Amino acid sequence: MVAEIGKARCLDSIAESLLCASEWTHGALRRRQLEPVAQPEQLGREAADESRNTTAGRQAFFSGRCDALITDAGALASVRATMADNPDDYVIFPATPYMDALTPAVRHGDDQWLDIVTWSIQAMIAAEAFGLTSGNIDDYLDSDDPRIRRFLGTDPGNGAALGLSDDFAYRIVKSVGNYAEVYDRNVGMDSPLKLERGYNALFSDGGLMFPLAFQ
Structure with missing residues (x-):
């Protein structure tokens, strides 16, 4: 997610951007999300200190200390709706080729x-x-x-x-x-x-x- 004022709509448009990622994306999932968008030749740097904590990372994004916030689309939409002063000022676009299916789960054997x-x-x-x-x-x-x-x-x-x-x-x-x-x-x-x-x-x-x- 980026600020609408920047008119970013693709990876190339946020080249050299400073990224914040939610805490739950740390580890393997975090690497899977960030690697396709954080290669040196594509764009760049993860705001490590800011994104170690979910709340701090989001606050860093909305205060302008990082340029893009990365997590799954549903979480981004929720953050935009609840934390942005004006949600219309921010745009969400795909940053990786990955899809994660969300589905109900029931007890095994039932x-x-x-x-x-x-x-x-x-x-x-x-x-x-x-x-x-x-x-x-x-x-x-x-x-x-x-x-x-x-x-x-x-x-x-x-x-x-x-x-x-x-x-x-x-x-x-x-x-x-x-x-x-x-x-x-x-x-x-x-x-x-x-x-x-x-x-x-x-x-x-x-x-x-x-x-x-x-x-």
Whole structure:
């Protein structure tokens, strides 16, 4: 993350910059994050003293003692939303080729709960792919599309396989919305974090989200 006033959008634009990294990135993960952006021929120096402590590193960045703050995008968005006097004055852009997947975790061996969590997430992704939202899903309850009928539980079977009611996917979407609605409301453009969808977009929109079939 850098100050918007500098108009930086890529690694080359912050050549010779002084970097601050959050404390949790120390060690192997820290090296993995910093090495692609801290080679001498690319850019340069890590503000070691400032970034040994997470709070101190962030304060150093916002006070101008380092030029760029490096950590994962979600953390940067949170820092921008909560610590910047004017969040619009700062821009976040990718600094490394690495991606780290964030996903729910459940207790090993609890297969039924794992299935429920997995298919609850899939329900939101599939709903977005189908064009179903919390606002319009009731309009599809009498759909003739067999895929939507199975998804909504109009044609039974999917819920029972999970130990749930057949309309579990309908109830999820009706309550919290599809994946796009949940993303935008919590971390996307309708939230203080304002993270773009990026790889979290549907595959049809250039992202990595691909729904499994409800059948």
